[in-house]
Amino acid sequence: MSYILKPxxxxxxxxxxxxxxxxxxxxxxxxxxxxxxxxxxxxxxFIQAFWELDIExxxxxxxxxxxxxxKTPAYFxxxxxxxxxxxGRMPSVATGAAAANRELVMVGVSGDGDSLSIGLGxxxxxxxxxxxLLYVLENNGVYGLTKxxxxxxxxxxxxxxxxxxxxxxxxxxxxxxxxxxATFVARSFSGDKAQLVPLIKAxxxxxxxxxxxxxxxxxxxxxxxxxxxxxAYTREHQLEVIQxxxxxxxxxxxxxxxxxxxKRVQLHDGSVVTLSKVGEDYDxxxxxxxxxxIRELHAKGETATGLLYIxxxxxxxxxxxxxxxxxxxxxxxxxxxxGSAELDKLQQRFx
Amino acid sequence: MSSRANDFAFKIAxxxxxxxxxxxxxxxxxxxxxxxxxxxxxxxxxxxxxxxTWYEIRVSKDGYxxxxxxxDLMVALNPATYAKDVEEVQSGGYLMYDSSxxxxxxxxxxxxxxxxxxxxxxxxxxxxxxxxxxxxxxIAYAGALAALLDIDTEVVVQLTLEKYSKKPxxxxxxxxxxxxxxxxxxxxxxxxxxxxxxxxxxxxxCILIDGxxxxxxxxxxAGATVGAWYPITPSTSLMEAFTNFAKKYRTxxxxxxxxxxxxxxxxxxxxxxxxxxxxxAGARAFTPTSGPGISLxxxxxxxxxxxxxxxxxFDVQRxxxxxGMPTRTQQGDIMSCAYASHGDTKHICVYPADPKEAFEMxxxxxxxxxxxxxxxxxxxxxxxxxxxxxxxxxxxxxxxxPNRGKVLNAxxxxxxxxxxxxxxxxxxxxxxxxxxxxxxxxAYFTRGSGHNKFGGxxxxxxxxxxxxxxxxxxxxxxxxxxxxxxxMKRPGASVGIxxxxxxxxxxxxxxxxxxxxxxxxDFMRVRGFPFSEEVTEFxxxxxxxxxxxxxxxxxLRNLLLLETGVPGSKLDSIRYYSGYPLSAHHVISAVKNKxxxxx
Numbered sequence: 019m020s021y022i023l024k025p026x027x028x029x030x031x032x033x034x035x036x037x038x039x040x041x042x043x044x045x046x047x048x049x050x051x052x053x054x055x056x057x058x059x060x061x062x063x064f065i066q067a068f069w070e071l072d073i074e075x076x077x078x079x080x081x082x083x084x085x086x087x088x089k090t091p092a093y094f095x096x097x098x099x100x101x102x103x104x105x106g107r108m109p110s111v112a113t114g115a116a117a118a119n120r121e122l123v124m125v126g127v128s129g130d131g132d133s134l135s136i137g138l139g140x141x142x143x144x145x146x147x148x149x150x151l152l153y154v155l156e157n158n159g160v161y162g163l164t165k166x167x168x169x170x171x172x173x174x175x176x177x178x179x180x181x182x183x184x185x186x187x188x189x190x191x192x193x194x195x196x197x198x199x200a201t202f203v204a205r206s207f208s209g210d211k212a213q214l215v216p217l218i219k220a221x222x223x224x225x226x227x228x229x230x231x232x233x234x235x236x237x238x239x240x241x242x243x244x245x246x247x248x249x250a251y252t253r254e255h256q257l258e259v260i261q262x263x264x265x266x267x268x269x270x271x272x273x274x275x276x277x278x279x280x281k282r283v284q285l286h287d288g289s290v291v292t293l294s295k296v297g298e299d300y301d302x303x304x305x306x307x308x309x310x311x312i313r314e315l316h317a318k319g320e321t322a323t324g325l326l327y328i329x330x331x332x333x334x335x336x337x338x339x340x341x342x343x344x345x346x347x348x349x350x351x352x353x354x355x356x357g358s359a360e361l362d363k364l365q366q367r368f369x
Numbered sequence: 370m371s372s373r374a375n376d377f378a379f380k381i382a383x384x385x386x387x388x389x390x391x392x393x394x395x396x397x398x399x400x401x402x403x404x405x406x407x408x409x410x411x412x413x414x415x416x417x418x419x420x421x422t423w424y425e426i427r428v429s430k431d432g433y434x435x436x437x438x439x440x441d442l443m444v445a446l447n448p449a450t451y452a453k454d455v456e457e458v459q460s461g462g463y464l465m466y467d468s469s470x471x472x473x474x475x476x477x478x479x480x481x482x483x484x485x486x487x488x489x490x491x492x493x494x495x496x497x498x499x500x501x502x503x504x505x506x507x508i509a510y511a512g513a514l515a516a517l518l519d520i521d522t523e524v525v526v527q528l529t530l531e532k533y534s535k536k537p538x539x540x541x542x543x544x545x546x547x548x549x550x551x552x553x554x555x556x557x558x559x560x561x562x563x564x565x566x567x568x569x570x571x572x573x574x575c576i577l578i579d580g581x582x583x584x585x586x587x588x589x590x591a592g593a594t595v596g597a598w599y600p601i602t603p604s605t606s607l608m609e610a611f612t613n614f615a616k617k618y619r620t621x622x623x624x625x626x627x628x629x630x631x632x633x634x635x636x637x638x639x640x641x642x643x644x645x646x647x648x649x650a651g652a653r654a655f656t657p658t659s660g661p662g663i664s665l666x667x668x669x670x671x672x673x674x675x676x677x678x679x680x681x682x683f684d685v686q687r688x689x690x691x692x693g694m695p696t697r698t699q700q701g702d703i704m705s706c707a708y709a710s711h712g713d714t715k716h717i718c719v720y721p722a723d724p725k726e727a728f729e730m731x732x733x734x735x736x737x738x739x740x741x742x743x744x745x746x747x748x749x750x751x752x753x754x755x756x757x758x759x760x761x762x763x764x765x766x767x768x769x770x771p772n773r774g775k776v777l778n779a780x781x782x783x784x785x786x787x788x789x790x791x792x793x794x795x796x797x798x799x800x801x802x803x804x805x806x807x808x809x810x811x812a813y814f815t816r817g818s819g820h821n822k823f824g825g826x827x828x829x830x831x832x833x834x835x836x837x838x839x840x841x842x843x844x845x846x847x848x849x850x851x852x853x854x855x856x857m858k859r860p861g862a863s864v865g866i867x868x869x870x871x872x873x874x875x876x877x878x879x880x881x882x883x884x885x886x887x888x889x890x891d892f893m894r895v896r897g898f899p900f901s902e903e904v905t906e907f908x909x910x911x912x913x914x915x916x917x918x919x920x921x922x923x924x925l926r927n928l929l930l931l932e933t934g935v936p937g938s939k940l941d942s943i944r945y946y947s948g949y950p951l952s953a954h955h956v957i958s959a960v961k962n963k964x965x966x967x968x
Binding site for chain 1: 576577592652805807809814818
């Protein structure tokens with residue numbers, strides 16, 4: 019988790035929200051991710067969403083695992099506790115924190131390696147438990163920090179920067195979440211702030227596990243034409259020595275499109291993703307419909323985005339456990355400890 | 370055999386899943402109610418139904434509670450194990466068997482008295498249905514034992530009344546079955562046997578309890594609010610106990626809401642992750658597990674150590690390596706807990722010897738974990754955790770206040786100019802921490818990656834080392850806070866016997882028997898790690914220390930060698946690791962052999 023401290027400068031004319039804070043108050047350290055990284059756009063969306071929701075930053079706990087995406091909690095909400103845990107295990111840490119203090123606003127940031135490979139089991143079970151947590155999967159299909167291996171979300175037929183062709187099926191976090199009974203499932207694109215910010219706000223507001231898969235291009239390791247022999251050939255023979263630690267600064271990829279339309283977006287690597295926004299007549303409370311909608315679009319080579327499913331009667335983990343509505347961590351000791359008289363009494367059972 | 374009241378052992382051989390556990394418990398409890406010190410050891414298979422299982426009961430007027438491998442009476446009710454069971458009877462002893470079928474004459478021994486009782490025949494005639502016939506056969510042997518050993522029948526009647534007062538049908542069946550066994554034996558054999566019971570008054574301030582129940586109760590009393598676990602033998606009953614106690618004592622009487630959360634995790638990795646998350650957010654959180662779970666938790670334990678997050682783990686040890694024998698006992702995790710995880714780590718451990726200490730050390734573990742902001746291991750074992758032990762009643766001091774450690778609250782933070790998570794303000798190596806959701810000034814980033822004393826990320830060698838050194842000092846400082854060793858000295862002692870955890874009873878008994886043979890030994894049982902000065906001093910005071918433990922490699926000896934600086938020449942090793950609880954005779958014969966060889 020590397021970061022550079024960002025000076026906190028307030029301009030008097032900056033707009034304040036209902037709790038008297040400006041957007042600047044929701045920022046964190048300066049990102050050390052590659053320039054143009056999709057993850058930085060998601061960070062910006064977090065800042066916007068928290069500010070718009072008037073959430074006091076210190077009431078938030080932001081957790082992550084390991085990887086590029088997991089660095090990002092350092093880049094927003096400097097006044098919130100952050101927890102960069104171990105690879106793929108953020109869901110369990112978040113589950114424990116949610117059990118200890120259910121009054122926290124919790125956000126978990128993860129990547130496709132963290133969520134769909136090493137941490138697949140933990141993600142699945144956090145979904146099953148319906149932990150009250152916004153879980154954002156920053157999905158770029160590649161292992162960036164270890165320099166470009168396929169992740170479990172890489173599509174079959176796609177190529178790595180080295181030129182290897184991925185032969186395995188991709189794990190689609192969204193379909194998986196639906197299957198596991200997730201109570202909030204969405205997909206978005208890092209460059210589509212107009213869609214992402216409302217989704218984050220909706221996810222933070224959802225009581226239960228809110229899963230948002232955000233397609234987030236990796237400028238460094240997806241910066242190649244998927245299956246072009248010549249590109250790979252050239253790289254292997256001319257650029258191998260220096261390519262890994264040299265990244266051309268690039269513009270963020272952004273796109274905007276109206277509901278019920280599709281849009282082709284060219285990514286940094288030259289590949290194209292067709293995003294299809296769900297229409298205003300779409301019913302996001304029908305789990306089976308959501309599933310078939312995503313599958314239908316997938317068959318056409320399109321990716322469904324937007325709020326795909328939400329359960330109107332979500333019961334989160336702590337309510338399932340019938341826990342008291344207050345946080346457990348600071349319950350008065352006399353409520354927790356039955357005392358000596360009760361100990362004497364209960365020991366009659368052991369005679 | 371001459372009359373031996375209140376000093377003998379007997380063993381009951383059955384198949385598991387047939388309901389023998391309740392009959393065995395009944396017998397044990399009846400002896401306890403007669404005021405006689407008694408211990409039970411359940412030797413059971415890793416199986417649900419049909420495999421051999423044994424229950425050993427030792428009656429000792431002197432209060433010795435270690436396992437004894439010498440049985441004066443065998444209740445052999447499982448033909449599958451007849452050969453082994455016949456072999457284990459002491460010369461001059463007794464063997465009771467089900468005479469509904471002929472006994473294999475090849476297994477007869479001339480030095481053993483055989484007591485045939487037609488349990489199956491009688492129960493088939495008196496009860497209906499396969500289930501009841503099998504269940505009542507067990508109760509019938511309890512009745513037969515009551516006659517043979519002179520168990521107070523009033524006590525037995527009272528116990529069945531207590532147990533089945535709400536189930537009148539079962540009460541009738543039980544009474545009938547007891548009478549079947551009792552009357553048949555009375556009518557056909559000389560009762561009681563020379564090994565028999567006589568009322569004493571040695572148990573009135575005691576209870577019969579297993580270590581897992583006591584530890585679960587300790588978690589309740591310590592104020593733990595979050596428990597996360599993955600079921601694993603032999604630790605499962607710890608969480609079951611906590612669940613039952615919490616349901617009773619922590620459910621709001623009006624709203625019916627719970628002042629606790631128990632989460633059954635998908636695996637041990639997740640269980641410890643939840644404990645770490647909950648502790649980070651300020652709760653007292655714990656997980657019960659066994660050796661395989663500790664192995665899986667390794668990575669997370671390093672995070673908790675380095676990021677300085679409290680956690681309480683109960684390792685109810687079983688035999689390893691790998692799956693090992695899940696229903697047999699061992700002390701095989703001494704090393705793996707002390708240094709769990711990669712990199713330089715060292716963990717605070719406490720080692721209870723019985724259920725009383727399991728209760729007390731459960732409470733102490735939460736205080737240690739929060740005081741030192743680090744994982745704390747309570748290393749119990751299957752024998753302590755799952756067997757019923759007679760212990761003095763548990764006490765609770767109502768003036769106890771949990772030591773929550775150095776946690777800054779909103780008021781502290783409001784007054785503070787700046788908060789640095791890993792700054793050694795007080796010079797004791799223990800920094801201050803804050804909890805999420807309390808105050809904007811308390812925010813910091815928790816990470817397992819390199820960090821400096823201000824809590825910032827670092828790849829600077831000096832900054833990294835400064836923090837790691839301080840954590841080393843912090844944990845070393847815990848030596849003064851862990852439970853001090855139990856030391857017993859004898860005049861004229863030349864050697865030391867040093868042990869850990871559940872070996873206590875066997876060693877104490879061995880000390881007495883060795884003394885009777887003219888060998889005086891001092892005794893020390895270590896109860897905490899890092900080792901205190903007192904441990905080192907004791908070892909240095911003796912030219913020879915016999916380190917008694919239940920594992921193959923002498924893990925306690927090796928840990929003492931590594932951590933105290935006492936030369937290896939002073940540390941001899943006695944190891945027993947068959948998976949059965951240690952007996953005094955193992956210790957005695959090993960000590961005698963070693964002394965003979967040294968002479």
